[in-house]
Amino acid sequence: LRDHDASQHLFQVSSGLDSLVLGEGQILAQVKQVHKVGQGVVGFGRNIGGLFKHAITAGKRVRSETSIAAGAVSVSSAAVELAIMKLPKDGILSARMLVIGAGKMGKLVIKHLIAKGCKRVVVVNRSEERVSLLQEELSGAELIYQPLTEMLSNAAGADVVFTSTASETPLFLKEHVENLPPVAGQVGGTRLFIDISVPRNVGTCVSEVNLARVYNVDDLKEVVEANKEVRQKKALEAQMIIDEELRQFDAWRDSLETVPTIKKLRAYAERIRMAELEKCLSKLGDDVSKKNRKLVDDLSRGIVNKLLHGPMQHLRCDGSDSRTLSETLENMHALERMFNLETEISVLE
Structure with missing residues (x-):
């Protein structure tokens, strides 16, 4: 199994759909243990870690939102x-x-x-x-x-x-x-x-x-x-949740491509904020109290965060809306051109 098929299989295993006793909880505990043991292991990077996190979420949702764990679950x-x-x-x-x-x-x-x-x-x-x-x-x-x-x-x-x-x-x-x-x-x-x-x-x-x-x-x-008929109904309900979680995982994985741009945009905004903050504080002189300096600093951060919120939302793709990966990447390239973010690579390095 590869790519989407491999991801779907892990989600189904975590949800107990591949178990002899449908919905048994022991398999979810084993998936959690693999995720825990895998932390820091070479090859168990951000993508694999994210895959297991989403699989665990799917397993929890299936058990809490359906009656799949009712009756014989072990x-x-x-x-x-x-x-x-x-x-x-x-x-x-x-x-x-x-x-x-x-x-x-x-x-x-x-x-x-x-x-x-x-x-x-x-x-x-x-x-x-x-x-x-x-x-x-x-x-x-x-x-x-x-x-x-x-x-x-x-x-x-x-x-x-x-x-x-x-x-x-x-x-x-x-x-x-x-x-x-x-x-x-x-x-x-x-x-x-x-x-x-x-x-x-x-x-x-x-x-x-x-x-x-x-x-x-x-x-x-x-x-x-x-209880075959009942189990099949439960499995169908569970599969709908799995499909939803799979879409969110795929969107999250695809959106990793925008992470460097998000970092560059934040670095660009932070560089401007700090420069303008220095100018402001130097004009105010040495009489400004620590408390007021912090107030000005917090104000500048709040303004930057509010201004960046919209662009950042268009760079994040979590599967919760109809935006496609190509649209997200189009937004990413547009922001890079508008803010000349390619020059930020040297700043980050």
């Missing part, structure tokens, strides 16, 4: 929505929930479960500290800590098992699951394993067990597809 929330889809109506309120792993993803799963009405969640984790801290953070629900050694016994008493650990090998295989007691009929009669780990914590062989269903990150697409 893998963790999509996992909870998938569980709701697979359980009977209101099953989320009575189903016994087990979350294995209290890291960042597991913590979000727990928060989303509680937000959906769960009052009790069993959490299996290496240490109790994380679970205790999370319990302090959350109110209105009970978190039950269990060590990893009790994982299988707790799975026996769970209707839905979420797995989110960094384990390199599966935690659940067919032989672990086939002897677990059956799940009650009022919650569907089938034990759900929702695995959001990479690599997977639940072996594919578990799906061979009768009355057990395994879902992984790939299955989260089903959550996304469930």
